[in-house]
Amino acid sequence: MIDFRALQQQFMAHIRDPEKPAPQRVPAQRMAVYRELMLNNVGSFIDSGFPVLKSLYREADWQALRQRFFAQHDSHSPLFVDIAAEFLAYLNGLEQLQPHDPPYLKELAHYEYLELKLDVMPEADHQQPLSVQDDLVTTPLLLNQVAEIGQYRYPVHYAAAHQCELEPVETLLLVYRNPELEIAFMVVNAMTVALLARLSVDSPVTLGAVISALQQQFDQFPAEVIEQGVIQMLGQLARCGVVVKPLG
Known part of the structure; x- marks a missing residue:
């Protein structure tokens, strides 16, 4: 058994290298x-997991990676x-990029x-979409679990169009699955991220609680401005399927 295990290890070591x-x-x-x-x-x-990243490389360089x-x-x-997760972990562990690597390699990945x-x-x-009949004021609100924020130093959503020519710009992307079951994204700001942080996947909250919390967090702005902004953004997020309600 020991010899067979050693043979397996030698076999795989040669296969890999x-x-x-x-x-x-x-x-x-x-x-x-x-x-x-x-x-x-x-x-x-x-x-298939990283098609945009692949498109930024010459074929030989991508094969080498x-x-x-x-x-x-x-x-x-x-x-x-x-x-795909393991490949991302490998890229994140790289201490030095190659000259042909895009500077935003890890973030795009x-x-x-x-x-x-x-x-x-x-x-x-335990979640269901909000309907047009639901009143945001009275309906308990949840965050769709199929939604997540990515924070990047580059606008990586432009990588496919601009190839490697991206200038550093702090970028917040909300990535989510919409009601048509397609993966979509929207560029958001710090206040929207703060709003989403007040929502939970499991514990419903009310519109009033969200408004009150953000008015305290952003007390440098008039309270009515925060209220209007929260209502408008929650409406948009509800239409996108990011904000949902409890089932039943």
Whole structure:
């Protein structure tokens, strides 16, 4: 058993990095086939999970990045979304970027992973959308669990259009699944983030409680301005499916 375990470890070490010795009595051609199959399998998950990031690289540079991840990072799950999380963890652990890496490499990867994560997240069974008949004043409010804020130093949502030419701009993105079950985003400001922080996935709150809390937090603004802003933003978030209500 010990010898078999050692053989397994040597087999996988060579599969991940062909510079390491291959197991004895296993033909090199067969090992190359195994390596290509595994690398392509993992690589296809990465390609489909990070399409915008991939588009910023020359093919050879992207393949080299995938190979370094395959050789250097210990992943613990074969599931698609988990491999994407492992790739993000690998990128976050890089101490130095390569000259051809975009300066916002880690942030764009986080944004794309966030889209993937929310796309496969199940709906909460205790939540339901608000309808046009619901009165925000009297309806208990919840935050849809399929929504999350990303905070970035670059406007990563422009990466696909502008390629690598992005100037640093502090950016807050609300990523969510809309009523049509599509992943969407909106650029938000600090006050909207504060509003969302007052909402809970599990514990309903009232419109009045949210307004009161934000009036205290942003007491440099007139109370009526905060009230109007909260009502307007909650209405928009409700239409997008970000703000929901308890089931039943």
